[in-house]
Amino acid sequence: MFWQQFTNWISLGAMYAMLAIGYTMVYGIIKLINFAHGEIFMCGAFFTWWFMSVFHIPLPVAALLGIMMATGLGIAVERIAYRPLRNAPRFAVVISVLGVSIFLQNMARIIWGAEFQVFEVDFGIPPLILGTVIIPFKKIFIFGTSVICMASLAVFVKKTYLGKAMRATAADWEAAEMMGINVNMVIVLTFAIGSAMAAVAGILFAVNYNSIDPYMGFNAGMKAFAAAVLGGIGNIYGAMLGGLFLGVVEGVGSAYISSMYRDAFAFGLLILALIFRPKGLLGEGKTGE
Amino acid sequence: MGLLSISSLTKKFGGLVALKQFDLTVEKGEILGIIGPNGSGKTTFFNVLTGMFRADEGTVLLDGTSDNLLDRKTHEIIGMGVARTFQNQRPFSNLSVLQNIMVGGHCRGRSGIFSALLRLPGAGRERRRLEKRAMEVMTIFGDRLISMKDRSAWTLSYANRRRLEIARALASDPKLLLLDEPTAGMNPAESLQLLDNIRHINSTGVTVLVIEHDMNFMKQLCGRLVALDYGEKIVEGSYDTVRNHSRVIEAYLGKD
Amino acid sequence: MNKTRLDDLSGGSQATSGDNFLQQGVMAALAGRLARFSGIGKIALLCVFLMLPLMIQSNYAMRVIIYICLYIVLAMGLNVVMGFTGLLNIGHAAFYATGAYTTAILMKQFGMSFWLTVPAGMTLGVVLGVAIGLPTLRLRDDYLAMVTLGFGQIVYIVANNWMGLTRGPRGIADIPSPFLGWGDWAIPIDSYTAFYYLIFSFVLFTIFACIRVRDSRVGLAWTAIREDEDVAAVMGVNLVLYKTMSFAFSAALGALAGSFFAVFQHFVSPNSFTILESVIIITIPIIGGLGSIPGTIVGAVIMIGLPEIFRAASEYRMVVVGAFMVLMMIFKPEGLFGKKQFQQMYKA
Known part of the structure; x- marks a missing residue:
């Protein structure tokens, strides 16, 4: 029974980790929280659903299109809500991005309706049976996809020129600019990667729960942020760890304490983390202080 | 026993030692200058004294009490009589000049939220007293601040912002005033005027500690100088002693 | 904004001219004039607002006006934290909910008078304000925004799930109307006109409270924190105390609005918060x-x-x-x- 649930928690945690990476990456570069990140996640799932249900495109292609559109949306968010305010006070930027988030959420509600939409995917592959534990293929799919995405990101950031440019910009914006790094390009790239990861997470989320709604981004976004803070914001590996940890905490909390308050556990954990360990589990830099 | 006795004050930032076993006694009523190359720990010293940084070790005793200043919280220190200005001017930009100075008098007030809501007479009296004190402090600089008392601080010139910061610190009735590069951004005439202003402040019984790079200014102002380098006290004494000390020359100009 | 700042910098040690004040725009000037209205002007304005229910016959219009007043109280409360002290709070509805549920439960379950539930709600609001303010004081603005967002969501989740107390999503219905006076002389507040006067008195109270506190030593300390909290601390402002106080004051006003909302709607449910x-x-x-x-x-x-x-x-x-x-x-x-x-x- 425990191990059965454990697979659920881990696959949920992997999705949070994917989403948390976006927060952490954007924060690393521009030192601000991307409040619209959860909406990108939601839009990624909705775009995919839309291609699948309206145009009857198969999941892999629809997902690819959905990810591309969500990535475009993420870049647009940067253009509209961040770039014009690059010299504005932080306060203004926070409000402006919050505005984008409200805008996207309600636009989605108007276009796709406030109700749940069914997101049915049938892989047609039998579950994996390990003794008494039955792992449905979709859990394996979710976990596998997340791991592949995160591993490729880690390699990208570590090995490629662009990845190094990103790390340099995160460390010192001005110095990076003086070294000839196109900082604007790096910022756009960061938003693009973060958004793409969010979109993948959104699709996996939809696959897991078989349903999507315009408000799914808010809760998931908050939790992923909690995961990012937990892991030490700005640290990609921290975000991965934080996401998995959060998935387990939420699972344990709702299984053994009360399932009604499952969302409250994540928020409570976020508040506790910020109070007692603002630098996070793997934190290096300074955070909220 | 002077006004301020500092012993073995140490402040580290990671591996960097910004202040190393620093000892100093400041006499009541003197004007003491602190010099040293950039990064020698002068501003760190002020930051530690005013509680902005936590010291790693040392004791700072004020006015003969046995109460270590370093154990106090940042906001308590001004009430004990230590007020400062900032090297990189930091007035409250969107508050008026008068309001800025009245914030300086915050520690001399007691009224809270309920007396404000009920508009108790005590709160009104206190406010009028702080306002009067703020106006008094401004007169030190003649007409310079008074004529602008309702202007937002960010509209002031550099020199006036410096004056404003000094006035704000004085509004707390300090025993010890810490000035961090008060002449930076001032022209020679304004510096000269400031010299008189600081002497006047000192004559009202305020002990002054001043950081400054302008040696000519320091020569005229300070009775005594302390030179710092790499967080260590190299020498202290009269202007000439410090000026001609080999390690001071070395610190500024390098070894030949 | 950029231009004026540059002008100031290029001014060097010379005093910059005061024409920034002329550039402040018509609206700001108008607001200033409104604030400086003479005593007679203020009384005239007050009379107009007091006679409003006589002039407006439409119930719908009155309802809208009452809502506007309600939101004035809410926003003024938030303005204390955001505008005066410069702390971002995206969970103000939590305090609003606190007031509303306190009034609803105390009136419905315990038959308490509305006038007692108001201070009870405000007190509870203050407690919550301190509870959220105290641990998050060290956080910078975007973090604070996130935490208050989470806090608002927690209150919503609790309201939605604590069936025994809040009846969850079904909400609490049939909240009685408040009464003015005692015994045989009690006048029920149940018409739009009566509710208008009730909320209008709350608005007046809020405006006076905000102005008085803003102009006090406490208000000055708050604005100093908004401008530069490190310097404010060096200038003797106890950051923990004053930030918490700001949250508490704001929460009390939020709860006040909530209490009114509960009796005005006769119904509260988590969806309003x-x-x-x-x-x-x-x-x-x-x-x-x-x-x-x-x-x-x-x-x-x-x-x-x-x-x-x-x-x-x-x-x-x-x-x-x-x-x-x-x-x-x-x-x-x-x-x-x-x-x-x-x-x-x-x-x-």
């Missing part, structure tokens, strides 16, 4: 100009009144709100009535 509610409350002082009291009032008229007028487009309301927040921050971050401000830039 979602994150969107907090966001609507936030936009009000932003439109008006953070820190400005007349601005907050006009902001409430715009935010609550306009959507009612364009009812047909009400579905698009939140979309417009979102777009508006972005545009406002890009083009007029100081709000309609705010003073042009010098603002510290954030260094990325």
